[in-house]
Amino acid sequence: xxxxxISTELTQRVNELTFPKTITHIYNPLDYAKKSSAIYLKxxxxxxxxxxxxxxxxxxxxxxxxxxxxxxxxxxxxxxxIEEKVGKPPVEHPKRxxxxxxxxxxxxxxxxxxxxxxxxxxxxxxxxGRFFVWNxxxxxxxxxxxxxxxxxxxxxxxxxxxxxxxDAALDKLxxxxxxxxxxxxxxxxEDRAKEALAEHGxxxxxxxxxxxxASPAANRGWAEAADKNxxxxxxxx
Numbered sequence: 001x002x003x004x005x006i007s008t009e010l011t012q013r014v015n016e017l018t019f020p021k022t023i024t025h026i027y028n029p030l031d032y033a034k035k036s037s038a039i040y041l042k043x044x045x046x047x048x049x050x051x052x053x054x055x056x057x058x059x060x061x062x063x064x065x066x067x068x069x070x071x072x073x074x075x076x077x078x079x080x081x082i083e084e085k086v087g088k089p090p091v092e093h094p095k096r097x098x099x100x101x102x103x104x105x106x107x108x109x110x111x112x113x114x115x116x117x118x119x120x121x122x123x124x125x126x127x128x129g130r131f132f133v134w135n136x137x138x139x140x141x142x143x144x145x146x147x148x149x150x151x152x153x154x155x156x157x158x159x160x161x162x163x164x165x166x167d168a169a170l171d172k173l174x175x176x177x178x179x180x181x182x183x184x185x186x187x188x189x190e191d192r193a194k195e196a197l198a199e200h201g202x203x204x205x206x207x208x209x210x211x212x213x214a215s216p217a218a219n220r221g222w223a224e225a226a227d228k229n230x231x232x233x234x235x236x237x
Contacts, residue, residue, distance in 0.1 A: 033067025062107030
């Protein structure tokens with residue numbers, strides 16, 4: 001199955017879901033930022049990959065702005081060479097505007113992850129020749145205050161419906177790019193990969209530390225920690 005078709009099907013499925021009233025705003029960048037998302041898939045998801053790095057869901061100043069996982073504007077525009085017009089979510093939170101590639105804030109997790117990739121691989125083609133990066137869930141959830149609400153905290157009923165859609169998309173993606181490894185960026189992504197991909201018998205699943213600034217360990221030196229995590233798995237990067 002073509003990668004864009006997987007993305008389109010996932011978008012349609014999650015857009016039909018309902019969520020608790022405490023979640024007042026939901027953004028789906030695969031929908032309103034589909035131009036840049038499509039270019040990312042077309043340009044960088046080609047061919048068999050050594051490993052898929054799997055994140056949780058979009059950050060407010062990364063993928064929510066650019067449509068690219070961990071997609072800090074500077075890294076997506078200046079390193080990957082992607083800059084497309086980005087639309088708006090149906091209902092925009094005043095504290096979390098979508099300014100697309102005009103967003104003036106950095107996504108710390110994205111700066112760390114893509115900065116690490118750039119340091120290791122001079123060109124994005126070199127990095128994506130071996131690896132690909134995807135978010136398990138494409139949705140951003142916010143409460144009335146604009147606070148982020150992560151998918152793992154959803155009520156069981158809502159979580160089940162969302163995870164079924166995301167599991168199916170992940171299964172199709174892994175079938176398409178046929179990686180040797182799926183590396184969860186954080187424990188949540190690792191756990192979801194283990195459950196969603198249980199029938200991929202030869203697939204190996206591991207984890208690296210999440211680069212979030214909310215993580216004290218990441219703030220002490222995320223790139224070094226990620227290098228050690230991969231080395232412990234036997235992956236040379």
